[in-house]
Amino acid sequence: MTNAESHWLDEFFRYLATERQLSAHTLKNYQRDLDALHAFMAESHIDAWSALDANHVRQFAARQHRKGLSGSSIQRALSAARTFYKFLAREQWVEHNPALGVQAPKSPRKLPQTLDVDQISGLLDIPVNDPLSARDKAMMELIYSSGLRVSELVSLDLSDLDFHDASLVVTGKGQKSRMLPIGGKALTAIDRWLKYRDQITPYTQTALFVSNRGNRISVRSVEQRMEYWGKRLGVEGQVYPHRLRHSFASHMLESSGDLRAVQELLGHSDISTTQIYTHLDFQHLMDVYEKAHPRARKKDD
Structure with missing residues (x-):
């Protein structure tokens, strides 16, 4: 070439x-x-x-x-x-698009891993006694409260939060911004973190979440801290940011049944991406059915 x-x-x-x-x-x-x-x-x-x-x-x-x-x-x-x-x-370099009609072989769609409400409660019951524990609790509360991607979490600035309206503005994929509500427990956790935050970072730092060196926290650091707390608190399976986001989506859809609203909250451009949580919800119903219905499963004579 x-x-x-x-x-x-x-x-x-x-x-x-x-x-x-x-x-x-x-x-x-x-x-x-x-x-x-x-x-x-x-x-x-x-x-x-x-x-x-x-x-x-x-x-x-x-x-x-x-x-x-x-x-x-x-x-x-x-x-x-x-x-x-x-x-x-x-750019007028070619006249045709050879990839238009070509489809990839289909592969089974994996359902996302989630935590149930009791597991979430256990995970978020972090004992706060220093800046790191206060920060970690605030980060996890906020991801679960508002369904954030980890990239959205680490890019948050102090100015993106509005405590009066209990809301925040995040910039997601494709530089698209959306406004999200913040739950009461997340607001409380953030407020506690901000009292510690001033001790480890200069006033010129705009990032909401920072490392113990005072710099904007990285995606990898968030992942490592969540894995640490998952193991320390005895949560079943691996704990990672997207699992909290999946849990948020699943619990919201299970409670509200409003697929469009969950799509908006998650920042999905295509509702088919959000629809995977309907399959997850149905799987949960099937599990309950098979355990509870007396004639759901065949029994040996």
Whole structure:
């Protein structure tokens, strides 16, 4: 592939970062998927983006499947290819999008792990006696209270909170902002944390949650602290930020039945993403049914 052809990948990544303002994590996924497509083209002696056709893309998807990639991973790669070719067409470099009609093999959808209400209560019953325990309790209360992604949690600034209205503004995927309510227990935990926070960070620091060095806390640190508390408090299974978010969604849907409202709270652009929690709720009902109904299960004579 010539330099003139190869440079379009750099132009595309620049477009994603500047015009679409995608996160570093999303950019990394795009790069990995398109690098794989680029490598396939080189091995197949396809020397121009315009020379790639739908049959080639199907071969690429089949090769990724043989490598052991899941259906969702292949679908993501095909989506990256479609977006890239849409960009190339906009720049008048190609006239067709070879990935449009190609579908990835379906893979079974895994239901998210959740904690039940009693487990949540046990996890959030953190004994607060120092800045770190106060911070950790506030972080976990807020994720469960408002259904935050961990990336949204660590990016929060003090100015994003409104104690008077019991609300906060978060910036989610695609730089889209949404306003969320904060529960009473989370507000109390945050208020307690703020009293400790001033002891470990200068007044110029804008981040709501900081490390013991006074800097904005990282995603990895949040994950490690939640894993620590899960083990210390004897919670069954691994405790991680997204499990609290899943628990929030499941409990909200179970109590309200309002799928659209849960979609808005979670910041899902597509309601089909939220619908997985209806399957989770149905699985819970099936478990209850099988345990409670006298004729739900066959019994040996």
